[in-house]
Amino acid sequence: MSSEIFIVAFVTAIIMVIAAVVIGKLLAPTSTNAQKGEPYECGIPTKGTSWMQFKVGYYLFAILFLIFDVETVLLFPWASIMKSLGSIGLVSVLFFLFILVLGLAYAWKKGALEWK
Amino acid sequence: MSLELENVVKLAHDGLTSSLPGWAAAAIEYVLVGVLLLALYCVLALILIFLERKICARFQCRLGPNRVGPWGSLQLIADMVKILLKEIVKISKSDKLLYYVAIFLAIIGSFCTFGALQFGKGLACIDFNVGIFYILAISSLGVIGILLAGWSSNNKYTLIGAMRSGAQLISYELSAGISILTMVILAGSLNISDIINGQENAWFIFQAPLPALIAFIIYLIAGHAETNRGPFDLPEAESELTAGYHTEYSGIQYGFFYLAEYLNMFIIAGVATTVFLGGWQPFHIHADWASGFNHVMDYIPSYIWFLGKAFSLVLLSLWVRWTFPRLRIDQLLHLEWKILMPISLLNMLVMAVWVLIF
Numbered sequence: 382m383s384s385e386i387f388i389v390a391f392v393t394a395i396i397m398v399i400a401a402v403v404i405g406k407l408l409a410p411t412s413t414n415a416q417k418g419e420p421y422e423c424g425i426p427t428k429g430t431s432w433m434q435f436k437v438g439y440y441l442f443a444i445l446f447l448i449f450d451v452e453t454v455l456l457f458p459w460a461s462i463m464k465s466l467g468s469i470g471l472v473s474v475l476f477f478l479f480i481l482v483l484g485l486a487y488a489w490k491k492g493a494l495e496w497k
Numbered sequence: 498m499s500l501e502l503e504n505v506v507k508l509a510h511d512g513l514t515s516s517l518p519g520w521a522a523a524a525i526e527y528v529l530v531g532v533l534l535l536a537l538y539c540v541l542a543l544i545l546i547f548l549e550r551k552i553c554a555r556f557q558c559r560l561g562p563n564r565v566g567p568w569g570s571l572q573l574i575a576d577m578v579k580i581l582l583k584e585i586v587k588i589s590k591s592d593k594l595l596y597y598v599a600i601f602l603a604i605i606g607s608f609c610t611f612g613a614l615q616f617g618k619g620l621a622c623i624d625f626n627v628g629i630f631y632i633l634a635i636s637s638l639g640v641i642g643i644l645l646a647g648w649s650s651n652n653k654y655t656l657i658g659a660m661r662s663g664a665q666l667i668s669y670e671l672s673a674g675i676s677i678l679t680m681v682i683l684a685g686s687l688n689i690s691d692i693i694n695g696q697e698n699a700w701f702i703f704q705a706p707l708p709a710l711i712a713f714i715i716y717l718i719a720g721h722a723e724t725n726r727g728p729f730d731l732p733e734a735e736s737e738l739t740a741g742y743h744t745e746y747s748g749i750q751y752g753f754f755y756l757a758e759y760l761n762m763f764i765i766a767g768v769a770t771t772v773f774l775g776g777w778q779p780f781h782i783h784a785d786w787a788s789g790f791n792h793v794m795d796y797i798p799s800y801i802w803f804l805g806k807a808f809s810l811v812l813l814s815l816w817v818r819w820t821f822p823r824l825r826i827d828q829l830l831h832l833e834w835k836i837l838m839p840i841s842l843l844n845m846l847v848m849a850v851w852v853l854i855f
Contacts, residue, residue: 385523386530386623387609393531394608398601398753401581405749409584418589420652421744430590431653439664442830446667449838453674456845457630460681463849471849478842485838494834496827 441493452481500798503619530622534612538760543573545759548808549815556819585748588650595649600750602642603757610636611760614767615689617777617800628689629681632768633674636723639757640666643732643742646754650745658741661826662732666723668833673719675841676712679848680772683709693776698783700775705855708848713773715841717813720765722829724758727818731826766810770803777803 420427459466459474488494509529513522547562547570554561562569588596613623613632625631640663647659683705684692695701702709722729725741733741743754770776777799781791824832 384625385527386612387625389527389531390534390609390612390623391605393535394605395601397535397608398604401749401753402585402600405581405583405585408582409748410582411584413587417586420588420590420650421739422653427653431651431656432648435656435660439660442664442668445834446671449671450667450674453671453678456678457681457687460678461685461687463682464685464852468853471846471853474849475846478846482842485834489835494830496830 438496445488445493448484449481452477500796501618502798502800503617506619534608534622537616538608538611541763542756542759543577545763545811546576546755547573548811549759552812552815553819556816580752581749583748585750588745590651591745592649592651595645596745599642599646599649600746600753602638602645604642604753606636606638606642607757607760607764609638610764611767613689614764615693615771615776616803617798620800621690624688624690627687629677629687629692629768629772632689633670633677636761636764637666637670639761640670642757646746647742650742652745654738654740655742655744658732658738658744662725662742664826665725665729665732665829668830669719669722669729669837671719672715672833672837672841673723675838675845676716676719677768677772679708679712679841679845682845682848682852684772689771689776693771693778696775696778698781700773700778700780702773705848705851708844708851709773711840711844712848713769715837715844716769716773717810719833719837720769721814721817722833724761724765724814726758726762727814728821728824729829730818731823731829762811762814763807766807766814767803769810770806774806775802 463470513525551561562572565571565575610632613628615621643662644659647655680701681687683701684695686692702713721727725732743751779794779802781794
């Protein structure tokens with residue numbers, strides 16, 4: 382039942398966007414000229430493209446996010462049966478977390494968490 | 498309990514299934530659910546925008562919208578019509594496909610999460626057995642939408658805004674996820690109905706006061722950062738980046754990013770309500786002298802409870818937004834990775850120990 386409702390919500394969202402954009406295109410006035418299509422940056426014409434290199438710091442944080450997000454995903458099944466697993470479950474998760482926190486501490490020490 | 502909408506839903510379901518063949522009844526129900534969700538989504542967005550404008554005005558010693566309709570309440574309808582009538586500017590150097598896909602992703606991310614909230618007793622639309630996990634998963638679609646929007650517009654401001662936004666959203670998603678994980682330990686289930694039913698006697702924030710309160714505060718901070726608002730609005734810092742990742746969007750296309758942002762604020766409040774404050778469960782005091790009080794609390798319909806709690810959290814979020822100055826990106830990442838992350842990991846272990854002891 383729920384997966385059908387999910388598809389219903391998904392399709393409704395798509396229909397809403399398409400309908401509103403079509404209505405907007407029909408109702409709204411349009412006029413075009415060469416300057417209008419330029420990127421909205423400043424008064425003078427834009428130099429070059431914007432698809433260029435950007436700061437590597439973002440990439441570092443993305444990698445760190447990946448590690449910890451996968452960790453969170455792995456912990457969800459444990460968390461939902463934590464009550465019945467008892468202390469054995471807690472101890473085994475402590476090992477898992479210890480290794481991860483070691484990784485975070487290493488990144489911290491190396492200065493990967495600083496924004497330079 | 499005649500005020501509950503549960504009976505109406507049941508009545509409609511029984512009426513449809515008894516008078517029509519199975520497939521037709523199911524089809525009509527799906528259409529009804531879609532239309533109702535859409536209506537609720539749009540109405541909530543209007544209410545939120547009105548609240549924001551009025552309250553922000555009061556914070557700044559202004560009156561806010563007060564000309565159109567009583568207390569300016571029709572201003573929103575006027576705004577909605579106006580944004581539909583605004584020109585959609587065609588930009589020449591963009592990546593057309595990704596430029597449009599971004600809008601869809603932003604809206605799908607917030608709309609499908611919105612459908613998973615339970616607004617009252619028996620008012621569950623998307624109710625998976627991994628419900629809370631589904632909420633975390635599908636709400637991160639919005640990040641991809643924002644990154645695509647910034648990238649495809651071919652504008653330096655949008656690119657910087659999108660990169661900042663991406664770094665911020667993925668970082669704060671961690672502590673938000675871990676706070677919810679902490680509560681899943683207490684609930685012992687990922688199903689949203691189970692989580693809410695588990696709070697029938699006492700809300701989770703009262704069941705394990707210390708770890709739950711810390712998780713609640715961390716979730717509110719992280720959730721607030723995930724909506725790109727308040728002190729965390731550097732992806733769209735207007736004095737640096739004009740409007741951030743949606744600079745190149747105009748007319749109703751811009752409106753969708755606006756809509757998604759406001760609804761995300763409500764969704765964060767709604768999830769916090771569900772996981773920490775008991776969802777639609779009323780407030781009870783467990784004492785002999787309080788039975789009259791409990792009866793009065795029971796008489797208030799469940800959807801009023803849910804909306805009341807969620808809107809209180811929304812008001813808190815507005816208050817925070819208009820109180821604190823904007824953070825720098827290094828402060829932002831420092832706050833997440835060096836303060837919130839270690840605390841939330843530790844807090845999760847405290848909760849595990851708490852569950853074992855009590």
